[in-house]
Amino acid sequence: MAIFNLNINGKQSQVDVDPATPMLWVLRDHLNLVGTKYGCGVAQCGACTIHLGNVATRSCMLPVSGVGNQAITTIEGLSEKGDHPVQKAWLEHDVAQCGYCQAGQIMNAAALLKSNASPSDAEIESAMNGNICRCATYLRIKAAIHTAAKLTTTKS
Amino acid sequence: MESVKTTINRRSFLKVSALAGGGMMLSFSWLAGCNPSAPEEVATLPKEWFELNSYIKIADNGLITLMAPNPEFGSNVKTSLPMMVAEELDIDWKDVMVEQADFFPERYDRQFTGGSLAMQMAWKPLRTAGATARHMLIAAAAQAWQVPAGEITTENGMLHHKGSSKKASYGEMASKAAGLEVPKEVPLKNVKDFKIIGNSKRNVEGVNIVTGKPLFTLDYKREGMLIAMIAFPPAFGLKVKSVDDGAVKAMPGIKDVFTIKTLADDYERNFFDTTSFTELVVVVGNTTWEVMNAKKALKVEWEKIADTTIALAGRGGSKQTVTIPAGLESTEGHLAKMAQMAKKPGKELRKDGDPEGVFKKATKVIERTYTAPFLAHNAMEPVNCFAHVTAEKAEIVAPIQAPEIISQTLVARLGLPKEKIHIKLARMGGGFGQRAYGHHLVEAAVISQKLNAPVKLVYTREDDMTYGIYRPTYTATYKAALDENNNMIAYQVKAGGIPESPLGFSQNRFPAGAVDNYLAEEWVINSNITIGAFRAPRSNFLGAVEQAFLDEVAQLAGKDPIEFRLELLERAKKSPVGKQNDYDPDRYAGVLKLVRDKSNWKGANKDVHRGVAAYFCHNTYVAEVVDLSIKENKPVVEKVFAAVDCGIVVNPDAAANMGEGAIIDGIGNALYGEMTFKDGVPQKNNFHNYRMIRHSEAPKSIEVHFVKNDKDPTGLGEPLFPPIFAALANAIYKATGKREYSQPFLQGKGPLV
Incomplete structure (x- = not known):
């Protein structure tokens, strides 16, 4: 287990997880951001797509240890009022x-x-x-x- | 105006209870059986809401909550069913909030999603619910204003009496209306007066979907909830022998490893109790990722099953036994066995005239054999279920199309009475038939009961895809005879599959009734691979291959494929053969004519190759035309025209959306869909090897046209799916000069041209 400080939807979040944990499960299980979906776990379906910086990224194969300082945006943070x-x-x-x-x-x-x-x-x-x-x-x-x-x- | 009996007397369906804030609260049981609302349920309802019946709650400020009874898996029933209630209640759709009903058979008639039946089955009861409540609101106003009820009109949730210029909102009268006698008979609107039905309304869940709100079971959480995953045999024909759980139990976050038995060996299964493996290894832990890793580290020894016989409750209370054969099956073996069966006589389902004699003497005879593979449903949300079972009760949140049926299984397995089992109907991330089979509810409940803790059972994508309950693999041989004038004088279909025949319910479909000499026969081969309903069960194969065959018969007869079908339908109308034919030749011909006109059938662009097909299933008539081009040796669907007769279209834009989806789904499965087996092992386990249609392979455009009529609505989720396989196959033939006899048309084969 290790502590990770993450910048998600403009807010700082801290999680204590196995460094290999994919961001998908960090979001869903640890941060209660369940808008990002599990579909295949092998980056073949795109249901788990988030933004890492400005880039669309499959969160099911992105280990939390690979995020570093990059800002993450999820569907919950795409817009404040759902008006993107x-x-x-x-x-x-x-x-x-x-x-x-x-x-x-x-x-x-x-x-x-x-x-x-x-x-x-x-x-x-x-x-x-x-x-x-x-x-x-x-x-x-x-x-x-x-x-x-x-x-x-x-x-x- | 149509008048309908409400069929419910006051005593059986009303329960009036005083509420602290004044007014009356009314509970209503749509079924005759009266199950009084629990006191805590009444207490938790906002006091300013008045329930006029199980579908309608009106607040004193005029806001209206309509209950959506059926589980939602994407066919948009959560929007279209409340539209029916709203129409007769005569309210403004913008004032409506829709709430998903829990499974509650005492209050709702038919909480089942499948068979494209929602519109048809709800059409009368839901409009009656709206009309009944409106009638009670009028009666309340008549009393309050001391005017005759017949002089009160309604519009957009307002009551109005012209003579006295009195006006009130439904909200103002809801309290009074809730205490009134329920009318025994209410009039329903004329179709021409519809304001909501027939006018597109957007998905009531749209905003929640685009903002990522937790709508699905997989998103569900409960304090203290554990995550469970299961390990089942890697091959059909195997079972658990032993488990070495030592290393796994010590892994981080893991709570327990054990095996469960989901159904007792002597349990008599119902038709939707399909389950591939009744003994499962369970890993339970804190988080999904931890449990996923532990599941991978499990060491399980498997052994071969012996031939097994299970008891199955048949239709109409009959009992039957089904044999699950031992063995590790392979696709190669399946194809060889099916080819053998196709050569033998089958079980006769229908015979008209003397087909054998006519085939011997006919001028031209054509015979073709078609096959299609097993298909996995691959709903985007993998199988999962939340359960919290205690000694007193069971709470379940699940993606489930058929809660009623699985609740009986839960009663038997958990040892709890039916009223202590509560099922919440979460939005499903797709269903396609697979979610009619509630084995996951039983599994989650058994795990929770054992742990005495809230549990969410999660299948990985690989589990979901390799678990079974597939669309069966099928083979059909068609034979047709033409006379010297190129009239079809005999037609024969012999079809079977593993482990189900596609034909059992369809022997009276077109072209039966349109040909003097007709024979339908079927056969079945047993298997230990489990199967289940898949979008337009059986029809998804029959429509695909029959309509490809008729294209070839039309060609042999030297006739245009649409004109050829219309000639047969004219025959079926003027002098039908037999009395059991299950289609209306006029409506069938109607969609063919509409698609002919809309596609400008004879005037196709020179760059495209055209194919047509038509099919009737799930009470809806569909004809489709595919425009295809070949680019870089690949078929490109440029455009699809569909003509549909499903009677009144309740929510037209959403109906078109579903039609577009069924068409693209069909093209995808026709070109790429297949599950194969080797030694019992499913050969595809995720989207890297199970090919799904993607954005770039979808048609460039689709037009869905509806026949305009006032007939009661029928379903749409399935009927556009079967014929598209054939329209595509027929277009491919035009492009390549080669007929496609085995699905999928592309995968595992050389280039088409």
Whole structure:
């Protein structure tokens, strides 16, 4: 066990865990941030996507010891009032069916828009390919990302 | 206007209890059986809320809570079922809050999610619940204002009497209404007067989903809760022999290691008691990661099972026994056995005319055999369940499609009476049929009972994928005969599977009734690999292959595939063969015509290859057209057109969403979906080797069109799934000149072109 000081959603948190513990389980079991989901544990489905700095990262294979000083953002910290352009667009397109994978999809989409403000269909498909939606809401996700891109551009 | 009997008398369903803050509290049992609310339940309800029946609570400020009775697994029943109540209650949807009901059979009719039946089964009871409450609110206002009830109108949660210009909100009258006689009969709205039904409402859980709120069982926590994981045999056909737990018990955070028996050997199972392994090794500890690591370090010795016979309660109270054979099965062996069975005569399910004689004399005969593999459901939320079982009661939070059925199993296994077992219906991270089987509830409850502590049982993805309860593997042989004028004069289907035939419920489906000489036969091969319902059970294979076969028959007849089907449906309408045909030829033809028009069937873009298919299952008619191109030797679905007749569409945008999902799911499973076995071991255990459709492989666009009519609604979760396999196969044929006879079309094979 070891103590780790983490910067999560703009707040300092301290956990005392095995250094190999993936951030996914630190978030879910130790910090009660359960918006980040367990889907596969091997970085194949994207349900556990968080931001490490500005980069979309699979938290199920990121050991807590690998985080260092980098800021972590989870779905709970993406916006204060649930009004991030990606969240708004998701509601506008009523994307979710079961909803389980959507936090991961949203975090991945938000990271994509940070690096590419106006992605093409092909760029969205390529960036989002690691996120499985078993309900297969892929077309609405794509449409919502385009809407979010517009909302972001209009805002800035 | 339609008038419906409420069928419930006052004595059987009303319980009035005085509340401290004034007014009356009304409990209501939608079933005739009256189960009085427990005093603590009444005490915890806000005193300003008035319950008009088990679906409706109205606050004095006009806010309205509608209860969503069915478990939600993504088909959006938490939104669409309350819409039915709201419509007849005549309220503004923006004033509505929706609450998920716990499993409570004394208050709710049918808390089951599956079979695409929610809309159909709720259509009358839920609208009646809304209409009854509205009627009572009007009666309350009539008394208060001393005017005839017939002169009071309602709109958006307001009562209005024109003559006296009196107005009141439902909230103002809720207290009084709650004490009134429940009407024996209430009128329901005409379809043309609907304001909420037929107008898209967004998912009531949308904001909670996009902000990551804890909605799922896996998110559930309780003070002192332990985490449990199970180890089950790595292969079907094995069982636990011995466990060496010494090293594991000493690992950090680990509390205990033990084995459990989930069902007694002589227990008579019900139809949803499917369980792959009744003896399990359990590891319990403080956190998920610690338990996961300990589970990996477990040393378990396994041994082969012997042939086993289990008792199963059959339909209609009959009893049957099922043999689970010993052995370590492989996909290769399955295919060989199925090929053998396909050559032998099957069990006859339906026969019209003289198919054998006609096949001998026909001008043209075509015969084709199709196979499909086992499929894993792969819901995104792995199997899990919270349970806290004490000597007095059991509390369970679970992703479960069929709580009623598993509650009977829990009663038998835990030794607690039914009323002491409380099941909370958490939102499910997908279900697809798999969550109808509640073995995880029994497992979690047994573990909790043993530990006398709250426990959350968690399956890893690997556990979830290799546990079983798969879509069965199937084989079907179709045969058709044409006369010299290219009319289909005989049709034969012989189908079977491991360990279930796909045909048992479907021998009266199209094209039965449209051909003079018809034969349907089935066969079954036993297996120790467990199976269960998977989105459109059996139909997901039959629709896929029958509609691919008919494409080939149409080609042999030199006819357009849509016109060919329409000709057969015309025959079934004008002079149907047999009396058991289970489809309406007009509605079937209707979706084919609609998809023909919407896709501009004959005017396809030159760059795409088109395939069409249509199927009727779960009481809904669907026709689909796929536009396909080949890029870099891979099929690319450019566009899908779907035409659907499910009667009245309650929540159109959400209905389209589900249709889009079913189409993409079908394309994914047709191209990539398969679970294979070697020596009993499932050969895929996570998403690195079980191929799921991803963003870049989804169609570029999908149009879902609904036939507009006033028929009572039927389901949508499943019916768009089966025909897409065939529409895709038929489009691939147009692109490549090669027919696809075995699913999946892509995996483990060479390039398509």
